[in-house]
Amino acid sequence: MDRLRAFGRLLPRLVVAIGAGALLGLAFEPHDYPWLAVVAVPLFLATLDGVSVKAGILIGAGFGITYYSVLVPWLSVIGGDAAIALAILEGLFYAVFGAFASQALRHRLWMLWIPCLWVATEYATASVPFGGFPWGRLAWAFADSPVGKLASLVGIPGLSFAIALLGVLAYAVLRRRSKLGLRVVALVAGVAIVGGSALISLDTAGNGKTVTAAMVQGNVPGKGLEFLGRARTVTRNHLAATLELQERVKAGSQVKPDIVIWPENSTDIDPFRDPETKADIEQAVKAVGVPILVGAVLEGPGDNERQTTGVVWDPVTGPGQVYAKRHPVPFGEYIPFREQLLPYIKRLEMVGRQTAPGKVPGVLPINGVTYGDVICFEVAYDDVVSDVMKGGAQILVVQTNNATYGGTGQPEQQFAITRMRAIETGRTVLIASTSGISGVVRPDGTVEHKSGQFVPDVYVASVPARDAHTLATRLGGWPQWILTGLGIMGAVVALVSRRRRTDPDPGTPPAATPSREKIPA
Incomplete structure (x- = not known):
């Protein structure tokens, strides 16, 4: 009975936390209400203030599961169970956050510990399991906001910190026990962050060299999973679109490109082993007379393995440099614990051969310009983008295939992530997709x-090659490591303080003190 009463007292907080999670999901594309993040964070913190560790776990789980349910419903294209499983998995990270934050809120440095804990949580979601899933970072929602410019200075983790901090400052203003002085400081600090961000000027000037690039979106013969069985048609769609481009060049209505970019999976048939596919690519390359970066699935390197690659195909020397995708998608391109799972989940047979990860960054020098190639979901991974920047990338390329998720909101989310990468790196990003969204994003x-x-869709753009580095690319991973370290320190300090604490916080309602509030085991 005591447990039931404790849960009854906790239930209103849980309902508010679930609502806050839904609001945070709506901050992102395709809904695109970014400032809801600054509303959702203080609401979430209000539900954690004054509760026990166990209650924090439950509240955090409710928040996180709801957040990811709203953020990634597009995974239900694969299966409703897959979408639910991902939401639960990612939501559990916020259950851990809730446990620590509920105690950190009692500490006098809570305004530092909480946003650092948020960054640590995002770092964890982006790292484990199976290489992580960095799709739910606060930063991704702010490509159209002046606050998004901060990514050029402190990177994506630093921007997430700033957004979480804005939520913390909002909560400090609204928190019942906050003194007037703290409220004034918090309000001024919040205005300074937003106003200061608006004053940041993003440089878009190149190093004097420009590149004319053509992004070819040949389209696919169907939506969803069925297009996967029509690989040869997809390749010929891209061939036809490239030949049409060349006709416009001949007619003088289109300037000749220096490079043509085909998307990921523009051929799912290995052109090194299939003469017909190789002939299609060579016909396109010889027609335009410039290198084509071909998105090709290659067989090997091992038995029953494949690799998703970008192959530089030159009109004179033929195929040359190859970049193999380093972060294949678990359960989409390879199956973890394949031998154990396949007998029980027959749907996984659709994945086919295991995709073997590449070993080196996608740094591709082509005719005097260095391109940084990342493939599809890799654009969300810090290490992939950082490595091509360290390798001297002057222009970024994203080869992608979102046909499975067309019309679900996933392509819009990935495009928003790509825009944030342009701001962070100060590089033009050229995006080629089989079915959309393709495009060009400027360095700002x-x-x-x-x-x-x-x-x-075929689009030709003249874009600057750039050598200058943003402060974010010079700092590399340091902001994330420092903020994560501070978050872990805050969690430790909060737990140590909890052990020493004998009395409830001043102003904490008796029903919300750790000694009174319990949840069912």
Whole structure:
């Protein structure tokens, strides 16, 4: 009976936390209400203030599971159970956050510990399991906001910290026990962060060299999973679109490109082993007379393995440099614990051969310009983008295939992530997709071109090659490591303080003190 009463007292907080999670999910594309993040964070903190560790776990889980349910419903294209499983898995990270934050809120340095804990939580979600899933970072929602410019200085983790801090400052203003002085400081600090961000000027000037690039979106013969069985048609769609481009060049209505970019999976048939596919690619390359970066699935390196690659195909020397995707998608491109799971989950047979990860960054020098190639979901991974920048990338390329998720909101989310990468790195990003969204994003995150979905699209752009580095790329991973370290320190300090604490916090309602509030085991 005591447990039931404790749960009854906790239930209103849980309902509010679930609502806060839903609000945070709506901050992102395709809904695109970024400032809801600054509303959701203080609401979430209010539900954690004054509760026990166990209650914090339950409240955090409710928040996190709801957040990811709203953020990634597109995974239900694979299966509703897959979407539910991912939401639960990622939501459990916020259950851990809730446990620590509920205690950190009692500490006098809570305004530092909480946003650092948030960054540590995002770092964990981006790292484990199976290489992590960095899709739910606060930073991704702010490509159109002045606050997003902070990514050029402190990177994506630093921007997430700043957004979480804005939520903390909002809570400090609204928190019942906050003194007037703290409220004034918090309000001024919040205005300074937003106003200061608006004053940041993002440099877009190149090093004097420009590149004319053509992004080819050939489209696919169907939506969802069925297109996977029509690989040869997809390749020929891209061939046809490239030949049409060349006709416009011959007619003088289109400037000749220096490079043509085909998307990920523009051929799912290995052109090194299939003469017909190789002939299609060579026809396209010889027609335009410039290198084509081909998205090709290659067989090997091991038995029953494949690799998703970008292959530089030259009109004179033929195929050359190859970049193999380093972060294949678990359960999409390979199956963890394959031998154990396949007998029980027959649907996984659709994945086919295991995708073997590449070993080296996608640094591709082509005709005097260095391109940094990342493939599809890799754009969300800090290490992939950081490594091509360290390798001297002057222009970023994202080869992607979102046909499975067309019309679900996933392509819009990935495009928003790509825009934030442009701001962070100060590089133009060229995006080529099989079915959309393809486009060009300038170094300041503004969009020069954005294609529709499930339509052919060929866009030619003259873009600057850039050598200058943003402060974020010079700092590399340090902001994330420092903020994560502080978050862990805050968790330890909060737990140690909890052990020493004998009395409830001043102003904490008796029903919310750790000694009174319990939840069912």
